[in-house]
Amino acid sequence: MNVACLGYGVVGQGVVELLKKDDRFKVIWILVKDLKECDLPEATTDVQQILKDNEVDMVIEMMGGIEFPYFCISESLKRGKHVVTSNKAVLQAHYRELIELAEKNHVSLGMEASVCGGIPWITTLLNQNQTGEIDRVEGIFNGTTNYILDRMHAEHLDFDEILKDAQRLGYAESDPSDDIDGKDSLRKLMISSSIAFKTVTDMDSFTSESLRKIKKYDIEAFERKGLRCRYIASAQKEGDCYTGSVEPTLFKSTDVQATIKLNNNLALLNHSALGTLQLIGQGAGRYPTANAVVQDVVQIYGHRDMMPQMNQVLSAQPSMQNCRLYVRASNDAMNEILPWIEEKEGLSGWTKSITQQEKKELIARMMNLDSDFFYAIIK
Ligand SMILES: NC(=O)c1ccc[n+]([C@@H]2O[C@H](COP(=O)([O-])OP(=O)(O)OC[C@H]3O[C@@H](n4cnc5c(N)ncnc54)[C@H](OP(=O)(O)O)[C@@H]3O)[C@@H](O)[C@H]2O)c1
Structure with missing residues (x-):
């Protein structure tokens, strides 16, 4: 399987190294910003050369950012190339569209490395x-x-x-x-x-x-x-x-x-x-992340990959569960929320069990009074 790697940084270098040890894959292009970044013969600065190359079966995006990766991923999918990306920012920004584009073009979109390396x-x-x-x-x-x-x-x-x-x-x-x-x-x-x-x-x-x-x-x-x-x-x-x-x-x-x-x-x-x-x-690092990318590549190669489903219609709603908070603020600010406090200790306190609406109000009030206000949820 012929592979093009976009980006030759921490993750990109790890992926190229791992793929070069595996006979099933041939890295035929590496996209860089400047040829000085990479002395391998596969290096190019021209993404069109990669996108137009019918020999490329799979594109691996490891550049980071949103706009240019989005262009490269969507164009690759439209041209029937499988895509693997380690980039959570582009996936979050264009999640539905990229999955639908992969499905429409009967190719895969791998994203294992994007969360928890x-x-x-x-x-x-x-x-x-x-x-x-x-x-x-x-x-x-x-x-x-x-x-x-x-x-x-x-x-x-x-x-x-x-x-x-x-x-x-x-x-x-x-x-x-x-x-x-x-x-x-x-x-x-x-x-x-x-x-x-x-x-x-x-x-x-x-x-x-x-x-x-x-x-x-x-x-x-x-x-x-x-x-x-x-x-x-x-x-x-x-x-x-x-x-x-x-x-x-x-x-x-x-x-x-x-x-x-x-x-x-x-x-x-x-x-x-x-x-x-x-x-x-x-959750990060060259080889753990590169390994996750290559896991996707191998799954797609073996037709064992799975795509996320998006068939559930759910609506966002604030949590209904009560919670207890640790809070720390200036004395004046703390005095404002005393009715909610169960235990006070210097500049900090522990609240009683409060509703999510009370939590929202408390945080909004405290932020207004003290920009240094800090809270944590007690599990
Ligand atoms: N590092 C990790 O442990 C890790 C873990 C999980 C996920 N990720 C994700 O993996 C992606 C890459 O991370 P990384 O740590 O490898 O970043 P990195 O070390 O900065 O590598 C990215 C490389 O892509 C290059 N690049 C950027 N735009 C380009 C363009 N238009 N054309 C050609 N090359 C371009 C960068 O060049 P310049 O430096 O010159 O801009 C850089 O060499 C990110 O989306 C990141 O969130 C990373």
Whole structure:
């Protein structure tokens, strides 16, 4: 099978290396921005050369971004080429359209590497969907934020200090906003919940809270209660409604979520026959991610791949479940929400069980009074 690779960065180099060891595949093109990036004879800067080449059976997109990848993926599918992508941003932005385009042109669209890198999560969702119903997906979908939280708990250092270290070690981007403000997890939650619930979920309907305001002070308050914080993406289906969120969440130190170390990921599903299934592993990195890409390539080659279904009509709805929160704010702001607080400790407090509407009001009020306000959900 002849393959064209678009992008020769961290993932692209890993994929080319793995494919070159496998006789079933021949990498005939590598798209780069500048020929200086790659001294292999397959390198080109001309995407049209690839798209027009009838010898190309499969295109693997590993560039990142949205517009240009969208053009390359949609054009490849229209020309009857299978596509594999590791790019969650383009999938989230054009999910329905790209799947429909693949189906219309009788080709496959593989997306295993787009969520949780090396964990075979997408394949697991697609497989489990064959035999029952998935009504919950949850996970630690972002390695950077888990790395920061795990080290904050272990070393009692402040967020910024560990973020700088993570950037120096290559665990965090120079602009970490998508990771620490939740967009990366939200995109992965949209893809996971869409596959799990056989629909197209709306990312804008999900609740989210940035992790960037968490302090050493909060970590110490959690630990006094035997709790650990993790940045959790979660979506549930109930009847014909779904709800989703990405929020700092507190677990008992013995819960599996609390035990996920450094930049590892966790992906969890709840299935009508199987019950709860948890997968733990590397969510990023050259070889774990390249392995996930090549898994898709091999499945498509062997005609064993599956496409997500989108035949369920579900509507987004705020969660109906009561919750308890940890909150930390200035004294003045805390005084404003005293009726909701069960236990106060310095600048922080633990709320009583409150409805989702009360939670929304509380957060809106606190944000108004104190831009440094931080909360976490208690599981
Ligand atoms: N790294 C991971 O562990 C990981 C895990 C899961 C998923 N992913 C996803 O995989 C994709 C690639 O990630 P990565 O870490 O490999 O990124 P990367 O190291 O930045 O590699 C992307 C490469 O594509 C090149 N590129 C960008 N636009 C291009 C264009 N128009 N024409 C030709 N080449 C172009 C970039 O060149 P320039 O640098 O010159 O722009 C870069 O060399 C992203 O969507 C990412 O979210 C990555």
